[in-house]
Amino acid sequence: MKENIKKFSTNPIRGMKDFYPSDLREVNFILTIVEEIAELYCYEEIEAPLLEPIEIFAAKSSNELVNEQSFIVEKKEGEKLILMPELTPSLARMIAKKSQEIKKPIRWFSNPTCYRYERPQKGRRRSFKQINFDILGQNNLYAELEIFNIVIDILTSFGATNEQFQIYYNNRRFIDAICEHALNVTRDQMPLVYKILDKSDKMEEKEFEKYVIDSFQNEFIVRGILKLKDANTIEELLQKFDDIPEKLYEAIGYKELVNLERLIEEAGLSDYCSFSSSVVRGLDYYTGIVFEVYDTGMENRRAIFGGGRYDDLLSLFSDEPLSGIGFGMGVLMLTLFLKTYDLIPKDFLLKDYSDTIYIASINDKVATYAIELARIVREESFPCIVDYRFKNLKSQLSKANELGVLISLIIGPKEMEQRKITVKNMSTEEQKTINLEDVIEEIYKVLDELEE
Ligand code: HAM
Numbered sequence: 195m196k197e198n199i200k201k202f203s204t205n206p207i208r209g210m211k212d213f214y215p216s217d218l219r220e221v222n223f224i225l226t227i228v229e230e231i232a233e234l235y236c237y238e239e240i241e242a243p244l245l246e247p248i249e250i251f252a253a254k255s256s257n258e259l260v261n262e263q264s265f266i267v268e269k270k271e272g273e274k275l276i277l278m279p280e281l282t283p284s285l286a287r288m289i290a291k292k293s294q295e296i297k298k299p300i301r302w303f304s305n306p307t308c309y310r311y312e313r314p315q316k317g318r319r320r321s322f323k324q325i326n327f328d329i330l331g332q333n334n335l336y337a338e339l340e341i342f343n344i345v346i347d348i349l350t351s352f353g354a355t356n357e358q359f360q361i362y363y364n365n366r367r368f369i370d371a372i373c374e375h376a377l378n379v380t381r382d383q384m385p386l387v388y389k390i391l392d393k394s395d396k397m398e399e400k401e402f403e404k405y406v407i408d409s410f411q412n413e414f415i416v417r418g419i420l421k422l423k424d425a426n427t428i429e430e431l432l433q434k435f436d437d438i439p440e441k442l443y444e445a446i447g448y449k450e451l452v453n454l455e456r457l458i459e460e461a462g463l464s465d466y467c468s469f470s471s472s473v474v475r476g477l478d479y480y481t482g483i484v485f486e487v488y489d490t491g492m493e494n495r496r497a498i499f500g501g502g503r504y505d506d507l508l509s510l511f512s513d514e515p516l517s518g519i520g521f522g523m524g525v526l527m528l529t530l531f532l533k534t535y536d537l538i539p540k541d542f543l544l545k546d547y548s549d550t551i552y553i554a555s556i557n558d559k560v561a562t563y564a565i566e567l568a569r570i571v572r573e574e575s576f577p578c579i580v581d582y583r584f585k586n587l588k589s590q591l592s593k594a595n596e597l598g599v600l601i602s603l604i605i606g607p608k609e610m611e612q613r614k615i616t617v618k619n620m621s622t623e624e625q626k627t628i629n630l631e632d633v634i635e636e637i638y639k640v641l642d643e644l645e646e
Contacts, residue, residue, distance in 0.1 A: 209312070209320025216543045221323065221525055223542045224532075225305065227351050228325055235344055237303040237327055242284035244307075248276040250283045253510050254479040263310040265320075277309035280522060281326045282479070282507065289330060290511035298331030298516075317496040317527045328520025335454050337519050338483050338503065339461055345487055345499055345521065346466050352537045359498070359531070362470035363454070363485040366502070367447030369422070369474060375442040376435050377418035386410075387419060391474040394423045425471040428452065454483060481505040483519065493534045498527040550577040551637065552594035556606030558584035563610040567603060567633070574634050595620060601640050603633070619643065 206212050213221065232239065245267060252260045265277040278284065281304055289300060304326045312318050327344055329337045342361055349359055366388065373379035373387055390409055394402055406419050418435070425431035428451060432438055442448055451469070458467050475484040484502035488494075501521025508516045532538045551571045555564045564580050571578040579599075581590040587604065594602045604616040609627070617636045618625040621644060628636050 207320075209314040211319060211321065215545065219542055219545070220529060220538060223538065224352075224525060224528060225325075228303075228305075228348055231344060231347050231351065232303045232327070234347070235301065235327075235340065237301040237329075237344075240285070240288065240302045240304045242278065242281060242288060242304065242306065244278055245275040246278060246284055246287075248274040250287060250510060251276055251279060253283075254477075254507060255280065255283060256477050258476070259310070263312055265309045265311055278306055279308055279310045280477075281306050281308070281324065282328070282477075282504070282520070282522075283510065285326070285328060286504075286507040286518075287511050289516065290508050290514070293508075293512065293514055293516070299337070300328075300330040300518075302330075303327045317494065317524070317530055319526060323525040325523045325525060326520060328518050330516050330518035332519075333517045335450065335457055335483075338454055339457050339463075341501065341519055341521060342458065342463060342467060342485070343461070345523075346463060348523070349487075352532055354531070354535060354537060356465040358490060358535050359466075359487055360490050361467045361485050361487050361499075362473045363467060363483060364470060364473040365447050365451045365454075365483050366474060366480055367445070367482055368428075368451045369447070369471075371442050371445035371447040372418075372422065372431075372435075375439050375445070377415050379415055379418075383410075385478060387422075388474045389476070390419060391422060391472050392476045394472045423472050425469075427469055428455070431471045450482065475500060475502055479504040479507045482517075485521070487521075487523075489531050489534065491534065494527065494530050496527055498531050499523040547577075547597040547599050550579060550597070550599050552590075552597070552599040552602040553578065553580045554587055554590035554594065554602055554604050555581065555584050556587055556604075559607055560584075560605050560610045563605055567605065567615065567630070570630075570633060571603075571637070574637075576637065591618070591620075600644055601637055 211217075248260065248264070248266065251264070259279050260276070264279055267275045267277065269275055285302065285304070289296060306324060306326070307321055308324045309321050311320055314320060327341065329340060345361055369387065369391070370384055373384050374381075379387060386409055390406055393405065397405065402423075403420065406416050410416050410419070421434040422431070425434065455469065458464055473484055473486050475486070480502040482503035482505065485500075486497040487499035488497055499521045501519065503517065503519040505517045506515065507518065508514060529538070553564050553568055553571075555561065561584060568578045568580050581593065583590060591602060600620050602618045602620055604618055604625070609615055613630045614627050615630055615633055616625050616627045617633070617640060619640050626636070
């Protein structure tokens with residue numbers, strides 16, 4: 195009688211994902227395209243460790259990320275390590291460590307699995323793959339333009355159009371200038387303005403209003419912050435304020451934004467990019483242009499990409515000033531987006547066995563001959579499966595058919611003795627017995643026949 199032992203759950207931990215072959219096939223389909231773009235723009239791949247000291251995220255990422263969303267490992271008492279919630283501070287650490295040796299500008303991409311203790315929901319998991327592209331040491335708007343071009347090339351390579359996605363951009367320095375010149379918000383209150391604006395599209399209108407009032411309790415500032423929400427052009431935003439002082443138009447944040455808009459237009463990217471006053475991003479280290487990429491339809495409401503310029507993240511590790519800009523793209527959000535517009539070919543989900551050679555044997559006396567044959571076939575770079583059942587030839591061949599194999603090699607004691615093989619074209623059912631040394635030539639012949 196079987197013992198009644200309680201079995202463990204087969205589910206992964208909540209919010210985590212098992213990647214079965216067809217899931218990974220989908221991810222790899224995406225990665226192949228992204229890697230091609232990385233190659234075209236000369237971004238080199240890096241990998242950072244999964245565990246880092248918590249302090250490097252606590253300093254400049256965000257309180258929410260570190261205090262509420264992190265997975266923490268306590269190696270020994272008092273030494274807290276964090277499971278990578280995002281790549282950027284690790285990337286800054288890696289650059290600071292070898293800054294003298296690394297040639298600038300630095301163009302790096304990476305594909306880490308990140309961990310955040312968030313409520314699992316559509317587009318959000320507690321472990322997720324995030325593709326990053328960053329360029330550092332190129333402190334002008336051409337770097338922003340390059341990053342926008344990469345985003346557009348990635349998405350259009352999958353067949354997406356500007357009607358399906360948009361890059362929404364803003365400038366933290368511009369929001370700073372408005373805070374300073376139009377709202378009289380002090381410098382130390384600015385991070386709170388970013389935090390509020392970052393939440394604006396995640397809240398109902400009334401709830402958002404209450405949040406702003408509770409945060410500032412100053413009617414003038416509250417009215418001003420509510421105006422900062424939802425403007426689709428720089429002019430539209432500025433028109434909401436009664437008397438904008440001349441100083442604002444002289445502010446670097448305003449000038450950068452206007453210049454970026456011009457560059458976008460000159461580069462022919464205007465159809466893909468729009469200003470949005472409510473994009474400010476949730477991470478503390480951003481200092482300049484910030485952006486998020488959204489599905490323009492109603493299906494996917496979360497950002498697919500998020501990124502921006504960070505001027506002094508390296509100051510955590512060294513005194514060298516080095517500015518960077520980049521983005522993180524969630525593979526899960528991208529997959530949801532691509533599926534919405536039917537941009538993932540279905541035939542990618544199943545393994546293709548059409549170039550596989552299947553070896554079927556009459557009995558186990560020929561096992562070593564089958565293995566020798568497989569080695570010859572694989573040396574020619576053909577994928578090869580040996581059916582190790584070594585009986586019931588019919589069932590072996592029907593397995594080959596089920597997989598979609600086009601060529602099977604059949605052997606039995608007679609073939610082994612004479613160093614021969616029977617090659618079967620699974621499509622026409624024709625078969626031919628040949629010498630072992632001619633097997634590769636015969637495989638190519640059958641492949642030619644199959645192509646005709
Ligand atoms: P982020 O906005 O926190 O930015 O994340 C970027 C993207 O990662 C999001 O737009 C989303 O697609 C994906 N993502 C974030 N959290 C989750 C989650 N829980 N589940 C699934 N996907 C998620 C950063 O991480 C910055 N370090 C990006 C960056 C690179 N900035 C400059 N360089």
